[in-house]
Amino acid sequence: MSNNEEWDLIVKPKSSWFEFNFKEIWRYRDLLFMFVKRDIVSTYKQTILGPLWFFIQPILTALTFTIIFGNIANLSTDDKPKFLFYLAGTTCWNYFADCLNSTSGTFINNAGIFGKVYFPRLISPLSVVISSVLKFLIQFLLFVAVFIVMYFNDANLQPNKLMLLIPFLVLLMGIMGLGLGIIVSSFTTKYRDLRFLISFGIQLFMYITPVILPLSQFKGIMKKVVMANPMTPIIETFKAAFLGVPNDYSVNGLFYTTAFTVVVFCLAILIFNKVEKSFMDTV
Template sequence: MNKDFEEINVEWSLVIRPKTSWFDWQIADIWRYRDLLMLFVRRDFVSAYKQTILGPLWYLIQPLLTTVMFIVVFDRVAQIPTDGAPPALFYLSGLVIWNYFSTCLTKTSVTFSANSGIFGKVYFPRLIMPISNIISALIGFGIQLMLLFVLLLYFYFFVGVQFSLNIYLLALPFLLLLVASLGLGFGIIISSLTTKYRDLANLIGFGTQLLMYATPVIYPLSFFEGKYRSLIMINPLTPIIEMFRFSILGVGEFQVSSLLYTIIFTIVSLFIGILIFNKIEKSFMDVV
C-alpha cells in the first residue's frame, strides 16, 4: 500500500524553495500573488482612515493647510519668488509630487518592522508588501492631483491667470513611475538596514523633512546660482518637480539631460535596494 502511494506522481501547484543567490528575485511570484497584492492595497487605504472623522478628506486638508502656511511664510514674509506663477499653484504643484514620494519612502522604510508578524506566519513574496505601499499611495496622489486641477480651473476662470499646458503633461505617468521607483528603492534600503540598526528608524521622519528643503518645492530652481544650484541639482527629485511644474504652469527650468540623470539614479538605487532586500529577507526574522 505504501509502495503504491509513493509511486503516485503529484504535481504541485507551488514549490517554495530558499533563495540561493543575490539575483534570485522570483519576480514571477509577485504576479502569481497579485490578488494578495490588491488586498494589501485595500487594507492600507481602509486602515489609514478607518477610525477618523474626516476620513479621506485628510488627503485634501493636509496639502491645503501646508500650502497656506507656505504662502504666509515663504511668499509674504520671506518673499521668495515663484517664477511668476500664483504662489498657491506653485507650492501645491510641488507638494503633490513631494507628498507621493515621502509617503512611498516612509511606508516602505518600515516594511520589515511593521509586518514582522505576518512575515513570520505565512509565505508570500516579501516585495509584495512595499509594492502595495507604492500603489496605495497613488490614491492620495490622485486626490491631491484633482485638487490641483480644480485650483487651476479656478485661477483660470475667476482670477484670469493664463497657463500654458503643454505636451510634457503626457509624461506624467512616466514621472510617477520615477517617483515611485525612487521611493521604493530608498525605502527598501532603509527597511533592510533598520533590521540591524534600529536607530535609523528614528531618522526617517527628520531626514525626509530635511530632504524636502533640498528639493524645489517652496522655491524655484532659478532662485539659486553657483554651487548651491549644483547641490540642488544633485537631488534626483529636482528634475521631476521642475518638469511637472513646466508641464502645467509653464514655469521652471526643465532639461532632458537632468531628467536622464534622474533615470539612471533611479535605476541604480532600485537595483541596489532589491539586491539588499533580497539578501536580508532570508534572515531578518532572527534579528527583528
C-alpha cells in the same frame, strides 16, 4: 528517489543574488489588493471627514507655505500664482515622501506577520506604494481642479506638452521611493539607527528640492547640490508642465533621474532578496 522529480519548491540557504519572482508575486495579487484596501480603508476609519482628509492635508500645507514663505518671507515663485506653485510642490513631494517613509518601515512594521506566514515579502512595500499612488491620484485631481479654476482667472499659466510626461514622473517617483525605502528598511532590520535618520532626513531633504524655492533662486554651490538631487528634475518638470516652462529648464535632468532610479531599484531588489530570507533572526 530519482533526481528529475518535480518539486514545487526548493529551499536552500543562499540563493542567487538577483532573483525577482514575478510569477509568485502575480499569484499573490489578491493579497496585494487586500493590503492596498486595508491601507486605504483603515487610515480614516472612525473619522468624521473620512477621505476628505486626503484633500485637507495638501490644501492646508500649501496654504501655510503661501502665507509663511510667500507672503511673510516674500520668497519668489517665479511670478507664478503662489498657492498653485506650492500645491504642485507639496503634492509631488508628499507622494515621494510617503512612498519612502512607509516602505522604509516594511520589515520592522510587519515583523509580526512576516514571522508567522510566508508570502512574497515584496508584496508589502509594493502595496504601500500602490496605496500612495492612489492617494497621489486623489490629490492630483485636487491640484488639477485648482489649476483649472486659476487658469481661467490668471493669464500667467502656460500649460504645455510636458504634461504628457506626468504618468512617467509618477512612476519614477514611486519606484525611487520604493527603492530607497527598501534599502533603508533592509538595513534597519539590523541597525535601527537609520529609522531616526530617515524620519527627519526626509524633511531636510525637502529643502534641497525646489518645493518651496524655485530652481532659479538657488545660486552657486547650493545650485549644484540641488541639481544633484534626483527629485529636482521631477518636480521642476511637473511645475513646468502646468505653470509654464522657465528659460533655464532642460529635460536632460530627467535622464539623470531615470538612471539614478534604475540603479537604486536594482540595488534595492538585490539587498531585499538578501535580507528577506533571514531578517526574522535579526529584526
